[in-house]
Amino acid sequence: MKKADIGIAVYLLAAVMFFIIPIPSILLDVMLAINISVALIVLFNALFVKEVLDMSFFPTLLLFTTIFRISLNVSTTRLILATGEPGNVVETFGQFVGSGNLIIGVIIFIILVIIQFVVINKGSERVAEVTARFTLDAMPGKQMAIDADLNTGTIDEKEARVRREKIQQESGFFGSMDGAMKYVKGDASAGLIITFVNIIGGITMGVLQQGLELSESFGKYTILTIGDGLVSQIPSLLISLSAGILITKVSKESDFSSVLVRQLFGIPKVLYIVGGTLCFLGITTPLSKLLFIGLGLAFVVTARSMQNTLAVEAIEEEVDTSEEQADEIRRPENVVSLLQVDPIELEFGYGIIPLADVNQGGDLLDRVVMIRRQIALELGTVVPIIRLRDNIQLNPNQYIVKIKGIQISEGEILFDHYMAMNPGFVEEEVIGIPTFEPSFHLPAIWITESQRERAESLGYTVVDPPSIIATHLTEIIRSHVAELLTRQEVQNLINNVKENNPTLIEELVPKLLSIGEIQKVLQNLLREGISIRDLLSIFENLADHATTTRDTDVLTEYVRQTLKRAISSKYFPSNETTSVVTLDPNVEKEIMNSVKQTEQGAYLTLDPERTKKIIASVEEETGKLENLGKASIVITSPIVRMYFKKLTEDYFKDLVVISYNEIDSNVELQSVGMVTG
Template sequence: MGSRVSRLGVPVGVVGIVLLLVVPVPAPLLDLLIAANITAALVVLLTAMYVRRPLDFSIFPALLLVLTLFRLGLNVASTRLVLGDAHAGKVIQAFGEFVISGSLVIGLVIFLILVIIQFVVITNGAGRVAEVGARFTLDAMPGKQMAIDADLNAGLIDEDTARQRRADVTAEADFYGAMDGGSKFVKGDAIAGIIITVVNLVGGFVIGMVQKGMPAGEALETYSLLTVGDGLVSQIPALLLSVATGLIVTRATTQGDMGSDAAAQLLQHRPALLIAGAGLIVIAIIPGMPKLPFMVLGAAVLLAAQRAGKAQAAKAAAEEATPALPAGPAADSPEGLLQQMRVDPLEVVLAPDLVDLVDTGAGGDLLDRVRGLRRKTALELGLVVPPVRTRDSIDLPTSSYAIRISGVEVGRGQAPPGRVLALGDDLDHLPGTPTSEPVFGLAGRWVPAELQHQAEMTGATVVDRASVLVTHLAEVVRTHAARLLSREDVRALVDAVKADDPAVVEELVPGVMTLGEVQRVLRALLDEGVAIRDLPRIFEALSLRGRGGGADLDALVDAARAALGPAIAAACARDGVLRVITLDPLLEHQMAESVRPGEEGATLSLDPRRAEVVVEQVDAALRQAEDLGWSPVLVCAPVLRAPLRRLVGLAVPRLPVLSYSEAGGGGSSGPRIETVGTVTGAAAVPAAQALGV
């Protein structure tokens, strides 16, 4: 029942206010409504004083409009009674007689003073504070959103807390924006009150003399009393609401109500109270000054100073009894400098005009996509990508962004506001800025967002700005996955495996390999594009190969790859077919004989010209296959896989290099192998013959 009344109370009340503007109201009902108006204004003022933060009274702007409309409706109803019946109820009569006190001039002066206080002082001040607060709150929104997302990415808060904080930031901006408009209602109400008072005074004087035949003195006395009473019963609630508006917009977020905060902050400095109390007593002893008021107030202030001193002493004793927390390092201390020197593992830096990409209030979803990318990378590669710090920088050119790993820029692109990226062959007829897609180098054009449908109709692929940035970030993460795998990440992965397969970990670390050696192997696998999700199988292979020592990095990586052979082949296959580029047997034999061990692993000791020809033919074979929509791999003998990967990886890093055992490790259940090219290494052989097609 209560909830139904609450839902229906405001709509019914607003409809009643509208009726109040056009339907005559009897004087007894007007008295009740005036009393309700004063009561509502007083409750709103006290509520504004007791709330701890402005958002706790978020309904205030709407309530301000309703109460202002209610007061204007009462003005119209009272004006109708004053001018029509020369009587507007006992409340207006009592207010007029009490203020005038037998003198019309005193009554009018007091009324004008109240109007000036409300209109010139409180209303104007509250309106200006609301306007500035709205502007500053809106300007600070992107920074607050980025701070929340940074805390979320750093793991300091969870998703629910971040969602609530984002909602609070948005609600705060909406609140101050509404207060900026609500203050205009209060100002307009003050102006309307002045006009209505003048109309009542002049109109009543004319009606009394012309229509009712009153003498000039009697008409002036009758209608001035009613006018002043009507003005007071309107201006007092208006003054209360103006004060409430000023309190709300000037109130900072605290942990207590206004009374508690005022008492705590005014009494926090004992010397100030002692000086003030002594000053009042000095004023009291000046000849001619009334002694009693200043002596009483001075003694009260000195008493407050004494109590404040006792409270501060008790607080100091409590702080001494509480063990002090270790203070943070000074800014110029070695520890502080070390904290400032720390760099983020992965960072996205945005130009100032791209901040809307992370502003959820403006529809930006970049941070949500980055979190999705982290989940996708973890499921695909087995790598937990470190939290991505997102910040803005005025050093970047307009509409550009930069991706950094450990403070070093590894990628840069553009994402102009209000644009979408159209990719296709024939884009010259579209307006926009020509560009090159940052990941695959495809020709594109940044076209206005309103022309997206037109670009799609021409057959172009249209990509929004956030997708361009996230795709670029995903490619950077895949390319530099090895650099993102830290020692602490390896420890976390080992601990995760140990929880499910303790025997595998206990056998490997630290008996066979150290944590650093495991990190080197996992980094080498990631560098070759191999997922490390199946860590138990990798650890088993490393335990067998590394037992007894003497195994170099290439041997350990090959052992892990052999264990993951079916998974590697399946990841490279498309539609159950693994398309391969092979080496001519003679070339393969010559390469096998040229393998030489080295500190960084085995290398191929080939003639530079011969090596260049091999790389060129591999690149040509890869491009020809990609033109047909294929994603081939290069296969070779196991002894050649690592050194051949080093040779061709410099020119064609996107080409996976598999050994025969890895390509056919799945047996009959593995993918079907189809040869799409053969590399001979012969410089004089025509290209078509050299590729075996």
């Protein structure tokens, strides 16, 4: 056991034993001195601690000191009633603090009890209750602020975790303090009751058992009881004061004393006024001239000194600021920091700032958090932190999206308007400002708040500005998610799988495949919108086939066949026949004959004229699907799929190419055409 553990155990055990075993007056004197010492230590710790959480165990400490102090009360009561000699400390407090006068001692004791009950206990209890309530009420807002700082890049994941833990600790601490203040109040009440019991019991013992006169017995036992009350009430008062200081402490950056002195004497103007007022009172009234004029002059001199100090501090601060700026310019790291490129950035003009400002009711930051969660659930990859920045060089209502520092797309919104889009079947028009929806470039119009209800009743799809930006950003992330998947992120994904499947990872990495090769397979899947959430199945398949080939394109095709249920559910609705386009076997054979294998991978050497005819045929056949309102899906044989995808991806952005081996057995297909070329 640690020494601290032994010390705490002995402290509590002694408190319990004092209830049961009588202790001699010499040992009682030692324990009372220790009790006063502990109370002083607690008081000054509460005074000078920088943050309340530095004394997070204060509620428990309050309970320990309370039970120890009450046990001493019981011991002194036993000695007072049994022997009339409770020791030096109790007798000294009864005679010296009360000046040897019974009436003065009683009055001082009553005053201490009033201060304890009416001032400190009542005020501290109320502050603890209010602080606990407001701390709990503020928790959701603080959590949202942390999420907002995390999304804007102000803090990292580690700092966010530390802040969340601190919020939880604060709520737990102030909640405990709300209850712990009842200990203080109960301790004071118990001390008061014990005092009255001691007086009555002492007089009774003196008269009936010791044969003392009533007045003699009253004087003797009342003095001892008042001494006992004072020796217990003073530490109790110190502990109550400590609790009050701790729960009312606001400063988190500096020592309490320095902050308090600066706030009281930090404004020279105030000291000048106070000094002048005291001098005026000393001159014009019968008050002591020496005292009031002297004190007034002292305040004036202090104000003058403080004014000079503030002037010097202002100059030093200005010099330090200039030196820091100069050092920042000269510092080599200043150039290095400019080389960092954010994976995703959303920059917007000043007219859009209210959408991202929580204080103005904006929820764009919350929507960014939801985008990252949505992509994680949909595609199984973690999107990097999305930086949100205002850019005064943009138009007020303009925003741009950058991927790795390069602008990918832009849009423009009207802050106080809504975007209304005709789904295709609404005939009645709504008057507004013509525009295009930024995500899919569909025709739309801007309408006002007053027109929103009517547009919705007519069948228009009405969207608010934050949803427009969020949808646009989501589509951009989906289309570029493959290039956002870094080797480090792949390593993190591998570590997640390794926690429950260490054997698989030990077999696969790095014995069969490197991190870079696994990254390329995952990027190939993400590039075509295939989710990589089922990493266990993906890695199992890679481990099965990496022994025969390390071609990442071929491995991707094997993985796709493993994920056929996910692919089928994504493109082929159940209990419904899906219209597709097939690929002519002759074209497939022609494509395979044009494949050339190199160390850098496979590529097609197809004649440009043949390529042109195949692309034209694809356009014609997929046009039939578009006319039916269906997605453009081409079905090929497994060996041709990836080459045909490479052939067409530069011409058809949304063309889905699937092999027969990637289709579940219960899927029903209907061919509406064939690509012949």
